[in-house]
Amino acid sequence: MELRQLKYFVGVAEAGSFTKAAAQLHVAQSALSLHVRQMEEGFGTQLLVRERTGVKLTSAGAKLLHHAQIILDQVSIAEQELTSKVKSPAGEVTIGVPSGAARVVVTELLTRAKEKLPRVSLKIVEGMSGPIEEWMAAGRFNLAILYKTGDSLSGSTVLAKEEFCLVVPPNEPPFDDVIPLSELFSYPLAVPMRSNNVRRSVADVVAQHGCALNVRFEVDSLSTIISMVTEGKAYSILTPSAIQHEVSLGQLRIVRIVDPVITRSVVLAVNPKDEKSFEVAAVRALIPEVVNYLAKVGKWPTIVAEADQNAS
Structure with a gap:
């Protein structure tokens, strides 16, 4: 029948x-x-x-x-x-976002989601990149914005690329616009713990080129690191997106690291169990749109937009 x-x-x-x-x-x-x-x-x-x-x-x-x-x-x-x-997707979507990216992307994402996905409730969990990666691997999020190096992009959608910079207090003696990797040892650093993606990305490149870092403080708090540099207690290595607010206010300065330039990819990962979820798919499509907009208007500085490209 x-x-x-x-x-x-x-x-x-x-x-x-x-x-x-x-x-x-x-x-x-x-x-x-x-x-x-x-x-x-x-x-x-x-x-x-x-x-x-x-x-x-x-x-x-x-x-x-x-x-x-x-x-x-x-x-x-x-x-x-x-x-x-x-x-008209409806439901709850939980997104893990590292602290640096959260400072740039969350407000715009929530604004657009409210307009375009009124029946979807977004829950944002912010943290340092290491814990965010671990929680995503444990299945705690539907989606997560993660930082990846060039050899670990499988299964993720590349949103953008960022460069690492030396972050210095505003009242320091004049710096050039760039600083060679080999000269970073001269500056006492406040950086995240070793499990953090920032620390791993920089440390790997430094080791490959026979250089060293002068790590004085290990702090798993972006706001604390920013405060230490602002107060002249240390330097740091971060991406401009994490400190653009302070830079715009003249509270911090950034110096590009060269010879070589150190980059990382910003990627969007989805929980495998949510691949067929309508609400997750809707938010998953919205995030690259937000990132492209932020890059276009300069709200995510030194970013190279690559939205809608799937990493191989």
Whole structure:
């Protein structure tokens, strides 16, 4: 028994005539007769009594009509709910965001989500990049913005690339616009713990080039690191996105690191169990749009937008 057959049977029963039902359903009368006859053969009982003026239900036909109407109503409800879910996603989406990216992207993301996805509730969890990676791996988030190096991008959508810079207090003696990697050892640093992506990314490049860092403080708090540099207690190595507010106020300065330049990718990862979620897919599509906008208007400095490209 097919849904189409149920629909045809209900049409004939409610119309009381094959002729009327054929006109209402836009189906040939012979086709309706064939489907009803197949149903009767399948059930092994007569469903309709054919009369000169139309048709009447048998007792078996009346029972089938009752069940068929319920079944077709439920199918219609399911179709409406699923169609509505696609057109207007609804639900809760939890996103893990490292502190540096959160300072740039969260406000714009929430603003756009409120406008474009009014039925989706966003929950943002901010933290240092190490814990965010661990929590995402443990399945605590639907989506996460992560920092990755060039050899670890599999399965992620690349949002952007950033360069690391030396962050210095505003009242320091004049710096050039750039500083060679080999000269970083001259500056006492306040940097995140070793599990942090910033620390790992920089340390790997430094080690490859036979250089060293003068790490004086290990602090897993972006705000504390920024305060230490602002107060002249240390230097740091960060990306401009993490400190653009302080730079715009003249509270910090940035000096590009060169020979070589140290970069990282900003990527968007999705929890495998949420790949088919309508609401997660909607937010997943919105985030690259937000990142592209921020890069275009200069709110995410020194960023190279690569939205909508899948990492290989």
